Amino acid sequence: MAKIILFCLLSLLACAAGQRITTIHLDGVQYFISRMNPYSPELNYFLAYQYCRSLGLQLASFETKEKAESMTTYLKNAGYGNYDFWTSGNRLGTGMFLWMSTGLPFNATFDFFENSADAIQAGLLDPVDHNSNTSPQRTARDSSSGAEKGCVILKQPTLKWMPEDCSAVKDFICEQTRCYYYNYGSIPVSSAQG
Numbered sequence: 121m122a123k124i125i126l127f128c129l130l131s132l133l134a135c136a137a138g139q140r141i142t143t144i145h146l147d148g149v150q151y152f153i154s155r156m157n158p159y160s161p162e163l164n165y166f167l168a169y170q171y172c173r174s175l176g177l178q179l180a181s182f183e184t185k186e187k188a189e190s191m192t193t194y195l196k197n198a199g200y201g202n203y204d205f206w207t208s209g210n211r212l213g214t215g216m217f218l219w220m221s222t223g224l225p226f227n228a229t230f231d232f233f234e235n236s237a238d239a240i241q242a243g244l245l246d247p248v249d250h251n252s253n254t255s256p257q258r259t260a261r262d263s264s265s266g267a268e269k270g271c272v273i274l275k276q277p278t279l280k281w282m283p284e285d286c287s288a289v290k291d292f293i294c295e296q297t298r299c300y301y302y303n304y305g306s307i308p309v310s311s312a313q314g
């Protein structure tokens with residue numbers, strides 16, 4: 121056991137029950153891409169999240185344009201452009217799109233949704249300017265529960281963002297994340313303390 125842990129620390133590879141897996145480093149972020157790992161199954165959104173957590177990672181979030189672009193460019197160049205990938209994005213709680221891994225809403229300065237109706241619902245586009253294909257009012261109310269097509273994939277072949285049923289079985293991208301907002305002040309206690 122100690123040997124496995126030591127091996128994991130030294131090898132710069134994540135460890136799943138001692139199994140060797142491949143991760144990549146892209147613009148300073150460590151990612152696990154399920155497609156690169158022959159033993160990693162395609163999974164629904166929830167199981168993909170749990171799989172990432174079992175590696176000490178989380179489903180990937182795309183908070184900046186640069187990060188989103190570098191991942192899609194990498195996936196296409198590496199020959200993974202013909203698969204769908206789960207991100208951490210979902211609208212399960214409020215009907216508003218959030219990145220589950222960070223708790224943040226989608227970045228309003230750019231929009232990678234395939235369909236403008238989804239971008240409008242995410243608050244990234246002004247409904248008045250983009251009401252040609254779908255009625256914005258209907259779009260906004262329709263999916264307020266977020267239950268249907270509640271989770272966000274990178275959709276092949278463009279790898280743009282697309283809401284999908286969370287139960288759909290897909291590839292997925294995990295990443296190493298950290299908390300940007302808090303320092304964890306930690307108080308040593310014992311269980312006998314009141």
Ligand SMILES: *[C@@H]1O[C@H](CO)[C@@H](O)[C@H](O)[C@H]1NC(C)=O
Binds near residue numbers: 230
């Ligand atoms: C939003 O995206 C822009 C462009 O990539 C980036 O500069 C900015 O830092 C992002 N904002 C957040 C809160 O991540």
